[in-house]
Amino acid sequence: MTLLEERPPERYEAPERRLTEVIPAPKNKGILAYLTSTDHKQIGINYMVTSFTMFLIAGAMAILMRVQLAVPNNNFVSLTTYNELFTIHGTIMLFLFLGPFAFGTANYLVPIQVGAPDMAFPRFNAFSYWLFLGGCITLLSSFLTSSGAAQWGWFAYAPLTEWIHSPGPGGDLWIVGVALAAFSSMFTGINLITTVFCLRAPGMVMFRMPIFTWNQLVTAFLVLLAFPVLSADLALLWADRHLGTNFFNPARGGQPILWQDLFWFFGHPEVYILALPFFGMATEIISTFSRKPVFGYKGMVFATLSIGGLSMGVWAHHMYTTGAVLLPFFTIMTLLISVPTGIKFFNWIGTMFRGSVRLDSPMLFCLGFLVCFLLGGFTGIMLALPPLDFQLHDTYFVVAHFHYVLFGGSVFAAFGAIHYWFPKFTGKKLDERLAKITFVIMFIGFNLCFFPQHDLGLRGMQRRIATYPSSAGWSFLNMISSIGAFILAFSMLPFLINVWETLRKGKKVGPNPWDGMTLEWVTESPPIPHNFEFIPPIRSERPVWDLNHPDHPTLPHGKHAREMARERREAAMAGVGAGGALGGSATGPATDGDGHVNGHGNGDSPGDGNGSNTPGDGGDGFGGGSP
Amino acid sequence: MRGEWFLALCTSSFLLVVALIYWVWSGEVSGTVMLVFGCLAYGLMFLFMLTVFFRRKRIPRPEDKHDGTIEEGAGEIAFFPSNSMWPVAMGLGAVGLALGLAFGKWFWVIGAILMFGALIGFATEAESR
Incomplete structure (x- = not known):
């Protein structure tokens, strides 16, 4: 008796997973519903909308900076304002946009993808959103104080942050805003881990969770390692500023390097906190639009885990030029990270290879993500090498590098995710034509804006300088970069129009417009309260595909596949003749799957899973049979 | 629960190994302390999950079984308030x-x-x- 044969022919009503008595909801409407909701979907939307608003605000700051830098000797903004702008731009983008946006998608999608009715701690979840919103408002309000906003860059190096150098409440509001966001992230991390560990649907074993969920889980693990260190760091800084301690004050025996150590011990995992969820989104999208299961599912999971693990050991590669760190250790660890990242690239390309790729807008954004993130990754490997880093540290080369990683990587994937899951969030599909226009403008603007900055860095332009002399020879490239920034900003226009128009008069598209594969595509769009009326049997990492395409099921892999193959063999030996009934087409998938499963024999290595999984599927299901 | 506690164990022991290498090689204190604390935190998580695992007499939950059916998961899950101020x-x-x-x-x-x-x-x- 194999599991694939057990699949019911049609949708069936599974007994409801009953919830413990739900508090009878007072039918709140409007603002009160928004304030008191503990529904993970509402909170996820809140996170996404708030963080996207912060993205637009910080983007506007970036435009101001690019105007200032467009021509030499410019006086568009004062030097103080320029310092405030790059500080708050960086802080918002890193603490209040990318991270919370990822947590918003996690809030919305992770419970649905694992078949849970809600996050594990719904009220705690709401609390973390309010902390995050409080952090946003606190940070922005620092512009209104007498001292202005913080002017010390997003990583706030001591001793510039000491009271004597940066007096006034602006800096304190920066500390408080970041601390609130940090606590919000920690609580979300706890919530995510508990949800994934304790609320999965029956049959959803760890190695059947979608890659997006896996990546969010690893991100949550990293959050719990990184953010407490940041909070401690901020507490020390606050004590230095207000209680007269001297942790970071070299004049009184303090240690400024300690701030850098603590900050980057948080800061480097933070970079992966900002990247891994977006890798997960890209994986889901590439898999759906190639109409194939993820190539090397287990390899992908192990790559994510090893990126997460290694990222804990690379913090001081931001501190090479301090001369106070062990260069070989951090170089080796940093170069090691490129291996699992390379595995991910290999698997993304492997997923597309011989799939029937559809170039819908989410897939376009993901292709943009692959290209740009690859460039960012390469410059990252370059910067990991101390001889090069000593040359390029704190130049525009570094600026270009991390914008290629965080914008070219994460933001492109985020836009892909918005376009991909928008039908799930709202029930309406974004207009494809406008979405493609958005992508093209964004891709051109992004590369025009940030590619010249590599060269600017090589020509010696330091980051964070507010203006430069015309004799420096940087004028032309800076002008190009500023034009690119405007094009990039302009690309928000078709996107916002698209969202507005779709929300206003888009047509309902039903639960599964993209022919998606993971559990969120089986429920209504937007999902009903507590998410599921029924859950299909979960027998692979793409249960909805199995339900919708019973003739091209996802073949199981690993230990489970071997057990199944053995059972099938025994059944065939016994003369029951169950072997041929596997799947739809008579010989192809059965022998294919069987051969691969037997061929790989023992061992739970990632390669085993891939071997038995992908070729069989790619071979039989998608050559001609995709609807 | 096996996958879950194994994950916490892996994280914890990986951090321990990195902490040891880092300590022996560099002798630097702050980084070692942070790595050790990370190791302890996930060690705690591992121990907690291990106790849960053995308290359940190692019986797999429906979500840990490859052939778990949705029916097995029927019944009360947890307390999910719908609104709260x-x-x-x-x-x-x-x-x-x-x-x-x-x-x-x-x-x-x-x-x-x-x-x-x-x-x-x-x-x-x-x-x-």
Whole structure:
């Protein structure tokens, strides 16, 4: 008796997973519903909308900076304002946009993808959103104080942050805003881990969770390692500023390097906190639009885990030029990270290879993500090498590098995710034509804006300088970069129009417009309260595909596949003749799957899973049979 | 539960190994301390999950079984309130406490009152349903 044969022919009503008595909801409407909701979907939307608003605000700051830098000797903004702008731009983008946006998608999608009715701690979840919103408002309000906003860059190096150098409440509001966001992230991390560990649907074993969920889980693990260190760091800084301690004050025996150590011990995992969820989104999208299961599912999971693990050991590669760190250790660890990242690239390309790729807008954004993130990754490997880093540290080369990683990587994937899951969030599909226009403008603007900055860095332009002399020879490239920034900003226009128009008069598209594969595509769009009326049997990492395409099921892999193959063999030996009934087409998938499963024999290595999984599927299901 | 506690164990032991290498090679204190604390944190998580695992007499939950059916998961899952005003009250209290760090102690009074009241409401809500 194999599991694939057990699949019911049609949708069936599974007994409801009953919830413990739900508090009878007072039918709140409007603002009160928004304030008191503990529904993970509402909170996820809140996170996404708030963080996207912060993205637009910080983007506007970036435009101001690019105007200032467009021509030499410019006086568009004062030097103080320029310092405030790059500080708050960086802080918002890193603490209040990318991270919370990822947590918003996690809030919305992770419970649905694992078949849970809600996050594990719904009220705690709401609390973390309010902390995050409080952090946003606190940070922005620092512009209104007498001292202005913080002017010390997003990583706030001591001793510039000491009271004597940066007096006034602006800096304190920066500390408080970041601390609130940090606590919000920690609580979300706890919530995510508990949800994934304790609320999965029956049959959803760890190695059947979608890659997006896996990546969010690893991100949550990293959050719990990184953010407490940041909070401690901020507490020390606050004590230095207000209680007269001297942790970071070299004049009184303090240690400024300690701030850098603590900050980057948080800061480097933070970079992966900002990247891994977006890798997960890209994986889901590439898999759906190639109409194939993820190539090397287990390899992908192990790559994510090893990126997460290694990222804990690379913090001081931001501190090479301090001369106070062990260069070989951090170089080796940093170069090691490129291996699992390379595995991910290999698997993304492997997923597309011989799939029937559809170039819908989410897939376009993901292709943009692959290209740009690859460039960012390469410059990252370059910067990991101390001889090069000593040359390029704190130049525009570094600026270009991390914008290629965080914008070219994460933001492109985020836009892909918005376009991909928008039908799930709202029930309406974004207009494809406008979405493609958005992508093209964004891709051109992004590369025009940030590619010249590599060269600017090589020509010696330091980051964070507010203006430069015309004799420096940087004028032309800076002008190009500023034009690119405007094009990039302009690309928000078709996107916002698209969202507005779709929300206003888009047509309902039903639960599964993209022919998606993971559990969120089986429920209504937007999902009903507590998410599921029924859950299909979960027998692979793409249960909805199995339900919708019973003739091209996802073949199981690993230990489970071997057990199944053995059972099938025994059944065939016994003369029951169950072997041929596997799947739809008579010989192809059965022998294919069987051969691969037997061929790989023992061992739970990632390669085993891939071997038995992908070729069989790619071979039989998608050559001609995709609807 | 096996996958879960194994994951925590892996994280913890990986951090231990990195901490040892880093300590022996560099002798630098702050990084080692942070790595060791990371190791201890996930070690704690591992031990907790291991006790849960053995308390359940190692019987796999429906979500740990490859052939688990949705029917097996029927029944009560947990307490999921649909609306609650306490999170936002607590959030306001927390922001008040935080603003006290920037602007002065009088903010703490407001923040503490709000936080305390909201915490009591939050904690008793599940019982009074």
